[in-house]
Amino acid sequence: MSYLFPTYSRWEVEPEHAEGSIIIDKHGKRYLDFTSGIGVCNLGHRPVSVQEAITSQLSRYWHVSNLFIQEEQENAARRLAESAEMDCVFFANSGAEANEAAIKLARKATGKKKIITFENSFHGRTFAAMSATGQDKIKTGYGQMLETFIYLPFNNIEAIKKELDDETAAVMLEIVQGEGGIYIGEHAFLNEVNKLCKEKGALLIIDEIQTGIGRTGKPFAFQHFQLTPDIVTSAKGLGSGLPIGAVIGKKELAHFFGPGSHGSTFGGNPLAIAAATATMETIFQTEFLEEVRKKSSYLFELICMELKKIPDIMDIRQLGMMIGIETSIELPILLKELRNHGLLALPAGMNVLRLLPPLTVTIDEIDEAIDIVQSVIKKFSQAAV
Structure with missing residues (x-):
């Protein structure tokens, strides 16, 4: 029995350590965190x-x-x-x-x-x-x-x-x-x-x-x-x-x-x-924000390249490091499978997969995350390409 009010549908992940874009759970499993604490950890964990x-x-x-x-x-x-x-x-x-x-x-x-x-x-x-x-x-x-x-x-x-x-x-x-x-x-x-x-x-x-x-x-x-x-x-x-x-x-x-x-x-x-x-x-440093815009463009272009041809993807929306992938795939199942593959993401609205990576995310981490996203989405897509 929990002594907490059941106001949250909690995931199966219990963090043990977090740094940068990475969370390690109590079992030692590594996750790429593309939730940033729901848009909170813009500099990653524990800057x-x-x-x-x-x-x-x-x-x-x-x-x-x-x-x-x-x-x-x-x-x-x-x-x-x-x-x-x-x-x-x-x-x-x-x-x-x-x-x-x-x-x-x-x-x-x-x-x-x-x-x-x-x-x-x-x-x-x-x-x-x-x-x-x-x-x-x-x-x-x-x-x-x-x-x-x-x-x-x-x-x-x-x-x-x-x-x-x-x-x-x-x-x-x-x-x-x-x-x-x-x-x-x-x-x-x-x-x-x-x-x-x-x-x-x-x-x-x-x-x-x-x-x-x-x-x-x-x-x-x-x-x-x-x-x-x-x-x-x-x-x-x-x-x-x-x-x-x-x-x-x-x-x-x-x-x-x-x-x-x-x-x-x-x-x-x-x-x-x-x-x-x-x-x-x-x-608020000019150079930092310029780098965020560059990485945002790279992330959006990569997502479009990997996902737009999949029929279950209905739309992709983005401004900076806020990405929404509208899909006909059931979100709770999709999000759980992403976690199984080591990627943490969020829902938005009724049918939108939301990605909020840290602003400090690296290009290698972006590549890894989108590789997981496209692999999992293709697994669930009825007409995956």
Whole structure:
């Protein structure tokens, strides 16, 4: 009997050691980890610079509360804000908390309640974040959601033109719907949303929980599309595995989050801040991001070459190190067989195999992983070539 609530369908893998792109289980079996802790370990497992930063902070202090001035918080906030070309940061503990805070900030700053989000979106499992999510399966059994969210089809310009009006507080979107199936925002759609928000006085909130911190080859995915958001949320890859989230906003919003308006006991914890700072020092380097884009192109080209001719592959979608392989093969069976062959991957949506390799993955590891993917998919395909 487990003393844990059964909220997760756990795999048969129990990690014993992890480093870089590799996890070793308690039986000594080696796995290539193309989940990155669900988009968290962007520098791979236990990156040396991050581990050293955490160890150094451990010897100073672990927690003092946000009543104290902490220079490290200020430095981390500056680096994060500058990378997003914005001005202010609030540190939380997770992506859901960051999105919850962003929703509060948007409602307070505008004095409005209506927030537009999109079908197949995922914004978290706290109540407002769950209400913002455009997937019914996330909400089943929890009763009535908050009533001020409107869900529109993603990439539908006419729908957003019709619904975005003067009563709209904000539009909240993901550049890539990661949990929803690796659906990527179209350039024309994203720019129309950006324009309409400015015209109607609505705030543009971009959820970069999964796409941010270099995952797509830019510091943030919205930078591929020249968008000008008012609020950006970040988490996952920001702390290389330590719990941290952040709301990044324009300076015009700063006074709406004055003393007593919002808070978090553990938000901006010194250990998490140390990890985030060390993570950003590596990932936000121009040379590092250029290398991520090169490896992303290589990975996508290899996947297309190996898989596109297989009839059970319906589509392949990619932005940076976020890859979605839509397939008619039953996902639980496919994922288990990939694990049997030493590759860890994820589901997305109903029928999409999701690959989120570390940004530090090597070309040899990419070759090995895709060799496993094509071999296993061909095994299950009814008309394998």
